[in-house]
Amino acid sequence: MSQEWNDEWELSKENVQPLRQGRVMSTLQEALAQQETSIHTAAQLRKQEFESEIRFYSGDDPLDVWDRYIKWTEQTFPQGGKESNLPAVLERAVKALNEQQRYYKDPRYLNLWLKFGNCCNEPLDLYSYLHSQEIGTTLALLYITWAEELEARGSFKKADLIFQEGLQRKAEPLDKLQAHHRQFQARVSRQTLLGLEEAADEKGPDLLGTAEPQRSSLADLKGRGKKKVLAPISRVGDALKATNRNRSLQNPTSQQLSNSLHFAVFDENSASGPAIPVLTPQPWAAPPAPKAKENELSAGPWNSVRRPHSSANSGMEVPCTLPNFTPYVEESAQQQVMTPCKIEPSINHVLSARKPEKEEDPLQRVQNHQQDTQEKKEMVMYCKDKVYAGVEEFSLEEIRAEIYRKQAKKKTEEEMQAIAQKKEEMQRKIEELEKKLKKDDKRQQPHEQPAETRESSPPLGLQGIAFSSAAELGEKQPHLQSESQLSEDTQLHKAACSKKVTQSPDVCPDMQGGSVFLDSEGEQEDQRAEANLSKKDVALLPPLDPATFFSIFDESSTSANQNISCSTGHTQKSARRPLAIRKSSDCITAKENLPPEACDELNGIEPLTEDAIVTGSYKNKTFCANPEDTCDFVRAAHLASTPFHGVVAQRIPAPAYSESALKEDCPESKSTPLNQQMPICEGTYNEALCAKKLSPIMEASQEDTRSSGSSVSPGSSLSSVTQISTIKYLHIPEKLELAQSLPAEMVTDSGGISENVTGDDITQFLRGDEQRKKLLDPMPESLTASPDFHLENGSLPVMVFEKEFELGSETYCIKREYWTNEEYKMFFAVPVNFPQLDAKGFAIKVYSQPVPWDFYITLQLQERLNTDFDQSFSENCSCFLYQNGCAILHKDINRFTLGDIIRGCKAITEEVIILVVYNLLGVVEKLHKAEIIHGDLSPEVFFLGDRICDPFANDEMTSALKIADFSHSLDLRLQSRISLPNSFPIAQTPYGQQLLAKSSFPYQVDLVGIADIVHLMLFGDHVQVYQENFTWKISQNMSKTVGSDFWNKLFGRILNADGTQRRGDEEKARWPQEALLCVAFLGRGI
């Protein structure tokens, strides 16, 4: 009766691998049924799902995903084999979860390993590896599996030993282990008894030793040797057959030995003897290489084999003639190296991935992998972990798509919620207004025709919509404005065009016409919804008296009204006035809502920039010019075509918005309208390009949409109106947020040299970031044990300028922002309890990753420098580690930095410079003595010390500079491998590029930093260098300064540290002392 659906599993029962935990019949049937159609779409989809889940799993139990994935694979691919890819999945899982200590006692984790062991050539090695690594040593399953394997190979003694070990360790569940042990013992004793019986029956005990050995089957029997022809002895005995399955070649002596051993193992009396080897944990760092390779020949000399000279006429032999046939070469023999490409197997059956060259043991691969991770030499500059996280390779586009989808989903949800909320609000508003209107109407009725009264309610309804959409979408306002100025069809056209524009990935506030209708590209669904909304608006517009509508904006933009001819035509009925005024007030509130909303919208764009995806979660960044980098392409395109310039200029604000979520971004928005007329300054331009790396195709498409967008309203008065109004709106955040971040100012100040500061801020997220995370994971005890280390639950408090926030038990108020970028922020804060704006306060460094690197460096400095750890460093430093970031609090910090001095003073007196240089060298010397490279020395990182700020301070005791920021620092003791100077921010500066181009001397990075600071203090601009006779010199003319001789010497020394310093490692750290002496000496001379 149920034969139809029963058939499948029975028909292919030979192809179904039994599972320990059994199979789900429905899955099995499905899998087997699908096999026939050979379309695994569903399975492929599910697999894809797992693959992406592995990559984007955000929970705290990654093992769970893998566990489910593996179980699913087992169930879905009953026949195992290549399709299931189970060994590969297991291998990946093992690699991915490698060294996750928390899982070591997890039975799932052990299961993973044991399953993986089945794919290995030598599971025994794996088991002892697990044992040595303490993986699953508390679980009975390990010992049971291990012993089973040994038992299957006949080493009962060892198996027993494993059981003993497990029992000794009290592996859980103990009763199961004991039961297995009992069963094992029963089996063994039964077998022994049987063996004894047989032996007694057949040969008798006295014949045991002389029993004739048997030959192994298929063995070579040809005689060998010259004088004495001997047949090779390769015999196998009965007992040997039982114990050794796969080793057939053994000589008779060992065979006898093993025979006797076979019985000795189970002799109760000798079992307790010292002969039993003790299971000693092997000190393995990595899984062992497979030893049991089959068919391996030991290497021997080839030349010892002589050619036999059998006959005398060998000399007559004809030399080899060329064969008259061409040897057939199989096509596959010259297989081309294929570029690995991702092929959907359900689509294309023809192409297949190239098979691996050699059969390699997966265990060995895992081992290699572990070794690789131990000594990581390569820096991956893209999110390799994401691309290769699962079994299948994900393309970057897929990852991007996944991120995009996630965001879109989230956005949609939020949007839907917001819309629902607004709808309610809107409804209420409408009702309210309707009530009021009724009252008004009652008053107005004597003056107006009844038809008009009827008409007056739709505008009201629309008003509600306009208000709500303005409030929720922000940009609706200008859009509506422009719409109202156009005829209906152009509006529609515009709406369509604006949609086009917004779909381009690089959205920026395009000021022309409908494209003000800004939207992040992260939510096309929303766009559709919004487009619908806007269409609704449009649809509602026609019945509306345009004049009525315009009166709304009368107050806010009077000039606009003057431009519009149609509005003059319709003089407003006086009766409408009160209504109109009320509306405009509504609009004003809406407008106030607008700018931050707009910013939010823009911030929504950011995560799609390639920084996040291609470079792997904001970590790594390619610093050097790279031919692949589309930035260069864009730059080139910019140079090549002049019209392109304007486009680029327009685009700038977008990345600027996105770069700093917290900054609320003012200068950019201010400059936005200006950009359309003025060429943008180089610094901002670069920054914008660097932040946005888009593929050339994308760029091209952008250009298209943009130009089409602008062609709709080329410089008409209409667009100018919208421009004006938008400018107005965009000014508002500026007023709200007067505190502009310093680096932003620097950009405009320093033009060409902006890279030093902003480049560091924006483009360079430390390449060592990932590594740091690893270094500090798990946190070193020195860190966590420190009394100043506070592990906080929850997330990092939001820190905004002039706002209060809580850190530890104190509440602080931020008084100043030194610099901010996506990862790091540096604030100056005072406790709220002491509100007076003191010169001294707290410096708070916020890092958006939970890696307290600065704190670590500070502690290391303290430890390594001992007594030398003085006021040059932050002595009262505490760390608050949150789940999503960390904050480092430095006490007793002066408000001003060296940068302030440089900016504030026109000319700094030489004495001060000398003092600063002296201290600078001192600080750096100490850093280097502690084998720490700062990596990003700039005037901003040096807080002024008490010696400068406090006139009453003791000159001798205090230091002029204090350094607290170690964002880019390098601990050479830990990170000696990646000490290439050109990965530091400073190496990106023009002078840095020059100076550090060929250098591999990490300390030099800081020297360049010092040179730059000194140069800044002397001449007010960044150092510029040239090379002469292999010696670096500064371009600036020194002669006008007083101590030119001294400065020349100093620069000569600092800049050429690399050329002159070909010394031993131990001396490398000592360079500053000389410079210091020199400075001290010369300083007195001046």
Added chain:
Amino acid sequence: MAKQIGRDQQGITLRGSAEIVAEFFSYGINSILYQRGIYPPETFTRVQKYGLTLLVTTDPELKNYLNNVVEQMKEWLYKCIVQRLVVVISSIENNEVLERWQFDIECDKAAKDESTPREKSQKAIQDEIRSVIRQITATVTFLPLLETACAFDLLIYTDKDLAVPEKWEESGPQFIANSEEVRLRSFTTTIHKVNSMVAYKKDSFP
């Protein structure tokens, strides 16, 4: 046994049918016990039956027990008062039921009064039985491994009015809490129809 001679020609009588079904149970239970490793494999011996090589226990006690049950079954089958035979496999350690082999028997009670045998060749019946036994063998493809030592129990569902014979006791159904059920083939002698099914403990599958 005398009936065997002319069975092919004569068709199926109630008594013959009861015998065939009881014999099937005997071999079926033996097969299950062997396949599922309830008793050590060396205590089984091979016999040719239904065109298959089947394994039958040599353990005297077990043999005796099974014979008793089968004889009892035969009687009940003849009376058409048995509804179901269940082989319950449970862990010795914690008595947890791990597997449940269920053979539902549909008796055609009308056959009791009939005198003429039904038309069905013995070969056809044997073929059907063979495929059932083959399926029992094939179930290893999906059944979970029985990791602990297990014991088995035989439950027989009869009509309510039956007096419980000596050495039998009443029992619960012994269901498996979270189980996956797989229906196997069935066979019929036209008088008795046997539907087979196996239920096993479901693991935490994805």
